[in-house]
Amino acid sequence: MDYHNGMTAKRTKPVSLEELWDYEDKNPVVFASPRALAEARLIARLERTKRNHRDAQANGDSHRHKAVAA
């Protein structure tokens, strides 16, 4: 099935490569899918947390345990 024919989107007159490049000059192509971006930010935060934890261990910080009141 042609997806676009089944939607409300209409085909428009194709632009030339030169016109497309003019558009790209004024509107630089730097795009990210919002979902992919959110997932990547989460991964970056996870990596940072792991690294901080590793660094803390390497620096000799011991795990703190809660003192349990008798």
Added chain:
Amino acid sequence: MNKFPFQVKAGGLLQTALLRFASKAEIQRYHRSLSPFARQASTIIRDAVEFTRLAAKRWRYYASSGEAAESLANLQRKVQRDSTCEVAFIMVATIRRERHDLPVGLAYCRRTWCHHLALDFLALHPHALGQRERVRGVGSGIVFGLVQLARVLRIPRIWGEATVNSAPFYEKLLAIRPVKDLFIIEAPEMAAIAERQKKISDPILVSPTTGGLP
């Protein structure tokens, strides 16, 4: 077959750029090449740096669980082994400068479980965005490279989430209006994208053995 050529204009001259699968080392090199631009005031350059760094982190995360590819053969092997596997890969676009390859942009893609290609990040390198020597046509060229890749892999659909910033670009590229939060590139759009590049390409680019242009 790992390289997909497209035309750009640099310094007012037409030049062939190449889109290819990035290995781990190439992703690291690309990542390092962003350092001089990290503190630039321009929002678009800061976004380009941030998106690329995040794409690299996301790729590394997928690679750590064996769900990323570093070459076409690698991707094909994974798909042969498991036809419903999801594989991430980064394609890097470069142009030749003196004796080295200058990175000009990248695309982060996923081959989805149903053999479609999802485009998650599409970002020009700050080199290509420079005021002094802008490289024209990298964004649409990368999409043309992905169309060539899709044809080699017999992938019938390239899709992605469009945003308020990217939707007008896809409307122009695909000659479809309106594009809302989803863009889809199927056979008719792939043919139109290839046809547009064919008009300015060197005959070698349109040989069926090099890129599968009609």
